[in-house]
Amino acid sequence: MSQNATQFPPLKNDLLLRTLRGEQVERPPCWIMRQAGRYLPEYHEVKGKRDFFETCRNAEIASEITIQPIRHFKGLIDAAIIFSDILVIPQAMGMKVEMIEGKGPSFPRPLRTVDEVQKVLDYQVDVLKELDWAFKSISLTRTKLDGEVPLFGFCGGPWTLLVYMSEGGGSHLFRFAKQWINEHPDLSKKLLQKITDVAVEFLCQQVAAGAQVLQVFESWGGELSSMDFDEFSLPYLKQISEKVPKRLQGLGINEHIPIIVFAKNSWYALDKLCSLNFDAVSLDWSWDPKQALAINKGRVTLQGNLDPGVMYGSKETITKKVAYMIDRFGGGKKNYIVNFGHGTSPFMDPEQIRFFLQECHRLGSK
């Protein structure tokens, strides 16, 4: 059941939202993709031996895990992101997905035949019902956050979800996903459309449940050629950016809810992504921020883009690379959000991440 977002405690830290409105700010807001997870000892304490998706579906536990990094790095992180996964959309579309310890996500029956895709296309998805647990988890988390920081809802990009649904897990070769778009482009587009429709509804219902900002993770964007990105990713991202605001109005939510898009390694698409209806574009670490700024020409806020691997370096290395990043993003007092260029890894030392955040605050306030 969706809740009226005005029922929640007032927001105390609106730095991220002000930045996304394009305002001049005192320092860049900071958050980290996958900031909740296995590098934090308290994550293992709470999750224990529980299955990953069971953990996501348990509002009490998922909200606890979501808030862990906010507590651990008190005052240093400016947004929370709901503990869940991009693969809950394929689950809502009737597919079975398991998370295998030490291996990652696995689909026992990935989409390999036209009939299998047709079955998914014919499956009637009731987003409110199938993902009811996600909305409960968001509402509870928003209440427990007590206005400390804004809460992100998110979803996977349609192309990235098609990759997982056809490959059956992570991939290096992308044999099946590439087969789909090249051998059956029209059917692939029908599937991408269906995923997009579910994603739009899912994002909007997350907002109705209490999410204050949204991010779309097109993590496998860079696997497409520029031409194929224009055909199999961009049009669907564009639809998300345009349909979410309209659907939110339909749900009676009239305030502007900012949306960030992250299309990893899709360097050739930056100019086009900046022209869509998103508020911000998140960059992986392959970018020199100055070049990205030159392409963006002030159209959107940029987010990123430190190589998470910098966390394995010395304090001097972290300082040097943070200073370079913030400086090359123009100093960080407007249209810039600090993040990694991708997520944390289980091997990271939380103290290194604390130092990184402290340095972002110090250098970003100068």
Ligand SMILES: Cc1c2[nH]c(c1CCC(=O)O)Cc1[nH]c(c(CCC(=O)O)c1C)Cc1[nH]c(c(CCC(=O)O)c1C)Cc1[nH]c(c(C)c1CCC(=O)O)C2
């Ligand atoms: C591609 C993708 C997935 N999931 C996600 C993406 C997009 C971002 C990206 O590109 O990394 C998104 C995601 N996954 C998770 C979050 C939670 C919120 C947060 O960022 O803190 C978010 C935003 C938790 C998670 N999702 C997953 C974990 C690890 C699960 C565990 O505890 O074993 C977490 C904390 C599992 C997951 N989920 C997925 C993979 C490939 C894996 C295995 C990764 C690994 O083993 O490191 C799919």
